[in-house]
Amino acid sequence: IGEIQRFIRDDGTVKVSRSLKELNHKVRGKKEELMKNLGRSPTVNELAEALGMTREEIVQAEEVGRSPQSIYETVYE
Amino acid sequence: MRNEMTLEFLSVSENESLARVAVAAFVSQMNPTMEELTDIKTVVSEAVTNAIIHGYEENPHQKVMLSCAIDGEQIEIIIKDEGKGISDIEEAKEPLFTSKPEWERSGMGFTIMENFMDKVDVTSDPDIGTTIRMMKQLTSTRALCN
Amino acid sequence: MRNEMTLEFLSVSENESLARVAVAAFVSQMNPTMEELTDIKTVVSEAVTNAIIHGYEENPHQKVMLSCAIDGEQIEIIIKDEGKGISDIEEAKEPLFTSKPEWERSGMGFTIMENFMDKVDVTSDPDIGTTIRMMKQLTSTRALCN
Ligand SMILES: Nc1ncnc2c1ncn2[C@@H]1O[C@H](COP(=O)(O)OP(=O)(O)O)[C@@H](O)[C@H]1O
Ligand SMILES: Nc1ncnc2c1ncn2[C@@H]1O[C@H](COP(=O)(O)OP(=O)(O)O)[C@@H](O)[C@H]1O
Ligand SMILES: [Mg+2]
Ligand SMILES: [Mg+2]
Numbered sequence: 001i002g003e004i005q006r007f008i009r010d011d012g013t014v015k016v017s018r019s020l021k022e023l024n025h026k027v028r029g030k031k032e033e034l035m036k037n038l039g040r041s042p043t044v045n046e047l048a049e050a051l052g053m054t055r056e057e058i059v060q061a062e063e064v065g066r067s068p069q070s071i072y073e074t075v076y077e
Numbered sequence: 078m079r080n081e082m083t084l085e086f087l088s089v090s091e092n093e094s095l096a097r098v099a100v101a102a103f104v105s106q107m108n109p110t111m112e113e114l115t116d117i118k119t120v121v122s123e124a125v126t127n128a129i130i131h132g133y134e135e136n137p138h139q140k141v142m143l144s145c146a147i148d149g150e151q152i153e154i155i156i157k158d159e160g161k162g163i164s165d166i167e168e169a170k171e172p173l174f175t176s177k178p179e180w181e182r183s184g185m186g187f188t189i190m191e192n193f194m195d196k197v198d199v200t201s202d203p204d205i206g207t208t209i210r211m212m213k214q215l216t217s218t219r220a221l222c223n
Numbered sequence: 224m225r226n227e228m229t230l231e232f233l234s235v236s237e238n239e240s241l242a243r244v245a246v247a248a249f250v251s252q253m254n255p256t257m258e259e260l261t262d263i264k265t266v267v268s269e270a271v272t273n274a275i276i277h278g279y280e281e282n283p284h285q286k287v288m289l290s291c292a293i294d295g296e297q298i299e300i301i302i303k304d305e306g307k308g309i310s311d312i313e314e315a316k317e318p319l320f321t322s323k324p325e326w327e328r329s330g331m332g333f334t335i336m337e338n339f340m341d342k343v344d345v346t347s348d349p350d351i352g353t354t355i356r357m358m359k360q361l362t363s364t365r366a367l368c369n
Binding site for chain 3: 080081086091095099102106
Binding site for chain 1: 094097098101102105106108109110111112113114
């Protein structure tokens with residue numbers, strides 16, 4: 001597995017599942033933070049602005065936790 | 078602003094995620110709260126899963142149709158299959174009712190749709206198919222921005 | 224595994240993001256690399272923008288059709304409009320050629336599509352519309368997993 005990881009890094013070919021998973025953590029963290037500060041659920045634009053991300057990126061990052069390709073992730077980790 | 082889209086996909090469970098993401102991406106231009114967005118994705122999942130599992134009984138060659146229209150703060154989502162249909166709609170809608178108890182399905186799909194959306198219309202005929210039309214008015218953005 | 228989907232949407236620039244996200248979500252089941260996914264989203268943007276801006280000249284009541292099919296490692300994306308069409312396809316494909324120089328368009332849309340995809344077919348007839356069919360074979364997943 002270490003071999004595969006090195007190959008992925010050297011080649012610059014990071015799997016989507018992996019980088020989106022990192023974004024997913026960021027999005028989740030910020031969402032909770034804003035929820036506490038605002039006392040309500042943030043809007044998509046508020047969250048996007050707070051993260052310096054687009055709405056599109058947030059939608060994609062939110063979905064990754066539950067999609068089937070996370071199976072690959074556990075294989076590569 | 079009015080906008081609309083239609084998505085058609087094969088009745089395989091891999092496409093449930095496609096349906097969720099497409100609706101979320103489309104509806105996100107209305108600036109809903111993250112909570113509203115999650116609710117909308119949940120009802121899309123429930124209706125699409127029903128079409129695949131109950132409507133088409135997992136025949137992967139059939140097609141599920143989804144359409145979404147937005148107008149001001151109003152969202153309309155229609156999910157349609159041409160599968161086996163529902164003979165008793167009232168019974169199907171009852172909380173905990175499921176025709177597949179052996180599958181550990183929750184029987185809560187329709188209850189979730191009715192709770193998360195303002196209005197849910199079910200049209201269904203045996204062997205013709207099922208159409209679920211759901212409406213929701215976003216309230217939070219309006220309350221926040223005006 | 225074979226899978227397919229079709230997306231139809233109004234020709235407004237807000238839906239460019241919908242098209243990108245839907246294709247990305249669909250193609251993600253093939254476990255592409257981030258780079259491959261970015262390339263695919265870029266060509267979808269280019270073709271959809273062309274349909275909206277050139278094909279329909281931003282008439283927001285027209286419809287853009289997008290379909291995507293995957294089969295093993297092969298991806299096929301078709302983007303279609305029923306707009307004004309292209310009279311000289313060879314000229315349109317030339318790097319830096321644009322019919323709207325006043326818009327600061329880059330004239331690189333077709334060049335990008337041809338560079339990022341394995342194959343790009345353009346069919347177009349004046350006043351009938353334009354269809355772009357693009358194919359790409361993912362290589363990385365095969366190299367890594369087998
Ligand atoms: N699209 C559909 N086609 C045919 N039958 C359906 C469809 N959607 C729902 N049903 C019927 O309604 C019942 C209740 O649905 P639901 O509340 O989602 O519970 P569950 O899916 O857990 O069974 C299902 O068990 C099924 O018999
Ligand atoms: N869908 C389309 N309908 C009509 N004309 C098109 C379409 N797509 C491309 N074209 C023509 O081809 C030209 C080149 O397209 P492209 O390489 O994307 O450059 P640009 O969009 O920057 O002009 C456009 O300027 C336009 O004249
Ligand atoms: Mg259900
Ligand atoms: Mg262009």
